[in-house]
Amino acid sequence: MIDKKNLEIVVNEWLEKTDYFLVDLSVSSDDRIVVVIDHAEGVWIEDCVALSRFIEERFDREEQDYELEVGSAGLGQPFMVHRQWEIHIGDPVETQMKDGHKYMGELTAVDETGFNMLVEMKVKAEGAKRAKKEMVDVRCAFADVAYTKYLIKVK
Numbered sequence: 001m002i003d004k005k006n007l008e009i010v011v012n013e014w015l016e017k018t019d020y021f022l023v024d025l026s027v028s029s030d031d032r033i034v035v036v037i038d039h040a041e042g043v044w045i046e047d048c049v050a051l052s053r054f055i056e057e058r059f060d061r062e063e064q065d066y067e068l069e070v071g072s073a074g075l076g077q078p079f080m081v082h083r084q085w086e087i088h089i090g091d092p093v094e095t096q097m098k099d100g101h102k103y104m105g106e107l108t109a110v111d112e113t114g115f116n117m118l119v120e121m122k123v124k125a126e127g128a129k130r131a132k133k134e135m136v137d138v139r140c141a142f143a144d145v146a147y148t149k150y151l152i153k154v155k
Contacts, residue, residue, distance in 0.1 A: 002027050002059065002066050011035055014054045020047065021083050023073045031066035036073050036080075040087040043072030078147035085110040085148065092151040093117065098144055104151055105138070114141040115148075 004027045024036040037043060052070040079085055093107045105119035117138045122131035
């Protein structure tokens with residue numbers, strides 16, 4: 001069986017030479033390896049191939065039979081690692097809270113405990129008859145978030 005820790009060392013060795021970062025790495029009991037990477041400007045297929053070859057050079061298929069898949073974090077897929085929030089500051093995102101609330105807006109800041117979004121909401125000012133739409137800064141703690149993902153807007 002492929003040792004996940006050794007595999008992660010190899011993947012990180014390749015990543016150190018690039019601006020890519022690891023999103024997910026899994027090894028199943030039948031040695032199916034899945035490596036998911038991301039980059040601030042998107043992932044190129046040529047780089048997935050390069051990482052795949054780099055891994056194959058270090059894990060001999062004659063000694064251990066395995067299946068290898070190297071791919072990108074899918075556009076519109078939930079963020080899995082902190083750096084994904086960081087690279088999407090200024091972008092539109094959708095966040096589903098564990099309590100059921102859903103927010104769509106611009107990701108404006110991220111830190112160790114959570115992130116901020118600018119969200120258009122109806123706000124009723126004191127003494128006003130009707131609520132008006134306003135941009136509101138919403139703070140989301142990671143512990144309260146079910147998922148956050150890049151929001152694809154179609155015009």
